[in-house]
């Protein structure tokens with residue numbers, strides 16, 4: 001990686017993604033510029049279909065842009081080879097999805113350590129780090145459970161542990177609480193707040209204003225473009241708890 005002092009962790013310039021041709025052509029992302037600083041939590045909101053997931057996929061190298069540039073930790077990534085991009089996805093970016101995307105036949109600890117093994121860590125190191133992370137997300141006692149024996153909130157916490165295991169420059173979360181009830185939502189939000197407090201750079205796509213309220217910055221998207229940007233005071237669990245209405 002290049003010298004990253006002062007560089008945003010994530011940068012997009014005139015980022016575009018179009019689908020289809022002719023009459024059916026659709027600009028899912030239509031010229032997005034953004035910078036996310038180290039340690040910042042950014043929330044992205046907007047109506048269904050406005051391009052939020054597409055934007056996140058472009059930023060995380062899950063999808064190729066039709067135009068524009070993506071920079072991660074000082075390096076341009078949109079023009080990398082498939083092989084280099086795959087390595088980057090494994091090591092520099094942590095993804096959290098709405099539907100968790102856990103391997104059903106693997107236990108919680110195996111799901112978490114798999115990412116470290118794929119990134120080339122030794123089995124012993126991968127297991128140790130996976131166990132530490134499960135402890136950090138409050139699931140030390142569920143390490144040997146299969147996903148089917150975990151609640152939605154617990155599954156998402158396993159997914160967050162998995163996203164963190166290779167110490168990514170940024171965690172990209174796409175509707176991380178979209179499948180969760182209020183109590184589980186609060187658990188996952190607390191976890192994101194802990195990550196934020198620990199200096200993890202985070203970008204969270206959400207429909208949930210409570211999540212957005214915990215971010216440093218809220219970006220609003222419409223028809224493939226960022227139409228508004230608001231700097232927030234940054235969330236705390238206490239404020240969040242009050243918002244969710246589940247705490248004193």
Ligand SMILES: Nc1ncnc2c1ncn2[C@@H]1O[C@H](COP(=O)(O)OP(=O)(O)OP(=O)(O)O)[C@@H](O)[C@H]1O
Nearest residue numbers: 019020026028046047048049050051052053054055
């Ligand atoms: N692979 C694809 N092929 C064609 N069109 C697509 C594809 N993926 C997304 N789109 C279209 O691009 C637009 C943006 O989709 P995207 O999933 O990014 O929106 P979103 O804001 O994340 O929506 P939601 O909030 O409902 O998840 C939509 O109109 C969608 O139908």
